[in-house]
Amino acid sequence: xxxxxxxxxxxxxxxxxxxxxxxxxxxxxxxxxxxxxxxxxxxxxxxxxxxxxxxxxxxxxxxxxxxxxxxxxxxxxxxxxxxxxxxxxxxxxxxxxxxxxxxxxxxxxxxxxxxxxxxxxxxxxxxxxxxxxxxxxxxxxxxxxxxxxxxxxxxxxxxxxxxxxxxxxxxxxxxxxxxxxxxxxxxxxxxxxxxxxxxxxxxxxxxxxxxxxxxxxxxxxxxxxxxxxxxxxxxxxxxxxxxxxxxxxxxxxxxxxxxxxxxxxxxxxxxxxxxxxxxxxxxxxxxxxxxxxxxxxxxxxxxxxxxxxxxxxxxxxxxxxxxxxxxxxxxxxxxxxxxxxxxxxxxxxxxxxxxxxxxxxxxxxxxxxxxxxxxxxxxxxxxxxxxxxxxxxxxxxxxxxxxxxxxxxxxxxxxxxxxxxxxxxxxxxxxxxxxxxxxxxxxxxxxxxxxxxxxxx
Amino acid sequence: xxxxxxxxxxxxxxxxxxxxxxxxxxxxxxxxxxxxxxxxxxxxxxxxxxxxxxx
Numbered sequence: 095x096x097x098x099x100x101x102x103x104x105x106x107x108x109x110x111x112x113x114x115x116x117x118x119x120x121x122x123x124x125x126x127x128x129x130x131x132x133x134x135x136x137x138x139x140x141x142x143x144x145x146x147x148x149x150x151x152x153x154x155x156x157x158x159x160x161x162x163x164x165x166x167x168x169x170x171x172x173x174x175x176x177x178x179x180x181x182x183x184x185x186x187x188x189x190x191x192x193x194x195x196x197x198x199x200x201x202x203x204x205x206x207x208x209x210x211x212x213x214x215x216x217x218x219x220x221x222x223x224x225x226x227x228x229x230x231x232x233x234x235x236x237x238x239x240x241x242x243x244x245x246x247x248x249x250x251x252x253x254x255x256x257x258x259x260x261x262x263x264x265x266x267x268x269x270x271x272x273x274x275x276x277x278x279x280x281x282x283x284x285x286x287x288x289x290x291x292x293x294x295x296x297x298x299x300x301x302x303x304x305x306x307x308x309x310x311x312x313x314x315x316x317x318x319x320x321x322x323x324x325x326x327x328x329x330x331x332x333x334x335x336x337x338x339x340x341x342x343x344x345x346x347x348x349x350x351x352x353x354x355x356x357x358x359x360x361x362x363x364x365x366x367x368x369x370x371x372x373x374x375x376x377x378x379x380x381x382x383x384x385x386x387x388x389x390x391x392x393x394x395x396x397x398x399x400x401x402x403x404x405x406x407x408x409x410x411x412x413x414x415x416x417x418x419x420x421x422x423x424x425x426x427x428x429x430x431x432x433x434x435x436x437x438x439x440x441x442x443x444x445x446x447x448x449x450x451x452x453x454x455x456x457x458x459x460x461x462x463x464x465x466x467x468x469x470x471x472x473x474x475x476x477x478x479x480x481x482x483x484x485x486x487x488x489x490x491x492x493x494x495x496x497x498x499x500x501x502x503x504x505x506x507x508x509x510x511x512x513x514x515x516x517x518x519x520x521x522x523x524x525x526x527x528x529x530x531x532x533x534x535x536x537x538x539x540x541x542x543x544x545x546x547x548x549x550x551x
Numbered sequence: 552x553x554x555x556x557x558x559x560x561x562x563x564x565x566x567x568x569x570x571x572x573x574x575x576x577x578x579x580x581x582x583x584x585x586x587x588x589x590x591x592x593x594x595x596x597x598x599x600x601x602x603x604x605x606x
Contacts, residue, residue, distance in 0.1 A: 118578045131582035136575070147580060158584070165589050173592030226590070231597050260597040282597050323598060354595050398598045409585035415593040428592040440594060495595070528581060541585055548584035 096152035109142050110486035114521045119528040121486075124151070127158035128410050128489040131550065132528050147550070154548050162489060165411050166421060166475075170221040171463070173229040173428035174214055175441045178202045178247075179240040180433045184262050184305060187296040188327060188356040188363035190497070192445045196235055197300060202433045204243035210431060210454050211247055215254045217459040231258035231280075233430070233441050238265035245273055252277065260284075260325075262297070263312040264305045271315050280321040285309045286329070288338035295331035296366060313346045323350040323398065328373060329366035336380035343395055344387045350396040350537075353377055358511040359442055359497040370514035377515070378522060381535075388534060396537050403516075404523040404532055406490050409544050418516075420476035420492040425451075425468040429459070437462035439471040442497040449497075470506060471496050479507035490523075491516040 102108040109122035113135070120135035122142070129151060133141045141147060180199025182191070189196065202210075211230065218228035230251070232244050238261050248257050258280035266274075266281075274281055287293035290306035297305060316322045326332065326339050336353060343351050355373060356363045368376075377400075384395045402415040416423020424430075425439030429451075432438060436450045437459065443449035449471065451462030462468055474496045476482035482493045493499070493516075499508045510516075526532045533540075 119581070129582075129584070131580055133580050134578040137577060141580075144580070147582075150582075154584075161586060169589060171592075172590055175594075175597070229592055233597060258597060325596070350598065352595070352598060357595065398593075399595065402593075402598075408583055409587065411589040412585065412587050412591075413589075414591045415595065415598055416591050417593075417595050423592060423594065427589075428594070441596060442594075527583070544585040544587040546583070547586045548582060550580050550582040 099152040114524045116525045123486045175233040175430040181239045182235040185300045190359045201240040207243045211251045230255040263309040266312045283324045288342045325352045327356045333376045336376045337383045340380045352399045355512045358502045373515045374518040403519045417494040418492045425472045474506045487520045
C-alpha cells in the first residue's frame with residue numbers, strides 16, 4: 095500500500111488541496127479514505143512530497159480504507175423510525191409528507207404497532223450484539239396524535255429498545271411529559287422562530303393558529319432533563335433570526351439543537367429554500383454566537399448538524415447523523431416504518447410510493463432491505479456521479495439527501511440541495527481544528543469510546 | 552500537487568508562497584483521526600448526540 099501511495103504521490107494525484115480560508119493553513123485530503131491534513135498554506139504544493147506525511151499516511155492508508163468501506167457498505171441496521179400515524183395537527187410549509195396523509199390519514203392500530211415492534215425486536219436481535227439495544231424513534235407526522243398506541247408500545251417493549259420521540263411539542267402536556275421523562279425517552283422538539291411571528295411563518299395548525307407558545311412551554315418543562323433537543327428548520331423566513339434562536343435555546347438550557355437546512359423533497363419546501371450563500375452567512379454567525387455563549391457562561395449549546403460534520407472529519411465512524419455519508423444511513427443504519435405498515439429506507443421517502451420496500455408484517459425487514467426500492471437508495475454512491483466523484487470532501491458531506499436529489503434534481507445521481515453550504519461547513523470545521531477549538535463545538539466526552547489512530551501536530 | 556482550490560467553485564484561487572512567507576516559520580502539519588465501532592442512526596429529523604445515552 096505504501097508503494098501505491100508513493101505512486102499516486104509521484105503522479106500528483108494523491109492529495110486534493112483546499113483553501114479553507116485560514117490565515118496559516120490549507121488542507122489536503124485523500125477523499126478515497128476520508129484522510130485529511132492541515133498544512134502550512136505556503137507549502138501546500140509540497141505536501142504531496144512531504145516524506146513524513148507520506149510515511150505516516152502510507153502506514154495507515156489500508157486501515158483507513160477498510161474503516162471507511164465498512165462504514166459505507168458494511169453496516170447492519172440498528173435503529174428504526176416508527177410512524178404511528180399519518181396525521182399531524184400542524185401544516186408546516188416544508189413538510190416532506192403529503193398534505194393528504196397529514197390532514198386525513200390513518201393511525202396505526204395499537205395491535206399493529208405492538209406486533210410490528212415484536213417483529214422488529216426479533217430482527218434486531220438477529221443482527222445486533224446482545225449487549226446493544228436497537229433504537230426506536232417515534233416520528234412524524236405527529237406521533238402524539240396516536241399517543242395511546244405510542245405509550246403502550248414504550249411500556250411493552252421497554253426492555254428491548256431505547257426509545258426516542260420527535261414531536262412538534264404541541265401535545266406534550268404534563269402527563270405526557272411525566273410518562274416520557276420517567277422512561278428516559280429522548281425527546282426532540284421543533285421551533286422555527288425566536289418569537290411567534292417568525293415561527294408562525296412556517297409552522298401553524300391547519301386552521302392557521304400559532305403553536306409557538308406551546309413549544310416554549312414544553313421547552314421550559316424539559317429544562318434539566320438529560321436527553322432532549324430542538325430542531326430549527328432554516329428557511330427564507332427565519333434566516334435573519336438564527337442568532338436569536340441560539341440565544342433563546344441557550345437561555346432555556348437546551349443541550350442540543352439542530353439548525354437544519356430544509357429538505358426540498360416536496361415542492362412546498364422549495365418556495366422557502368434559502369440560497370446556499372445566505373444559509374452559510376446566517377448559520378456561521380449563529381454558530382459563532384454559540385461559541386461566545388460558551389465562553390461567557392461555560393455552558394455549551396450543541397449545534398448537532400454542524401457537530402456531526404466536525405465529528406465526521408475527526409472520527410468518521412463516530413458520526414451520529416447518517417445523512418452526511420454516502421450511501422446515507424437510510425436502509426442501511428436505519429429504516430422507517432410507515433403508519434400503513436410499509437417499510438421505507440427513511441421517513442423522508444414515505445410520500446414517495448416508488449421507495450416502498452413492502453410490508454413489515456407480511457414481508458419482513460430482510461426482504462425490504464433487499465428490495466429494489468431500498469437498493470435504489472443504498473447504492474447511491476458519491477464516488478460514482480459528477481460532480482461529487484471529484485470532490486475533495488465527498489465523504490465528509492455525502493451529498494444529502496437522496497430523496498431531494500431524486501425529487502428536486504432529477505435522479506439519484508444528482509447532488510442534494512445545499513452543495514456549497516456543505517463545503518463551507520467543512521471549511522469552517524477545518525479552521526476550528528487548525529485553531530484548536532474543535533472540542534468547544536462538541537459535547538464533553540464526545541470521543542469516549544474512540545481510539546486515536548492517527549496524530550500529526 | 553494540483554492547484555489549491557477554494558471549496559466554492561466560483562472562487563478558485565491559487566496560493567503561491569512569496570519569499571517573505573518562505574522566511575517565516577513553517578506551521579506544523581496537523582492531522583488527527585479517531586476510530587470506534589459505528590453506531591450512529593440519527594438523521595436530520597432526529598438526533599441523539601450522546602453515545603452513552605444511546606446504549
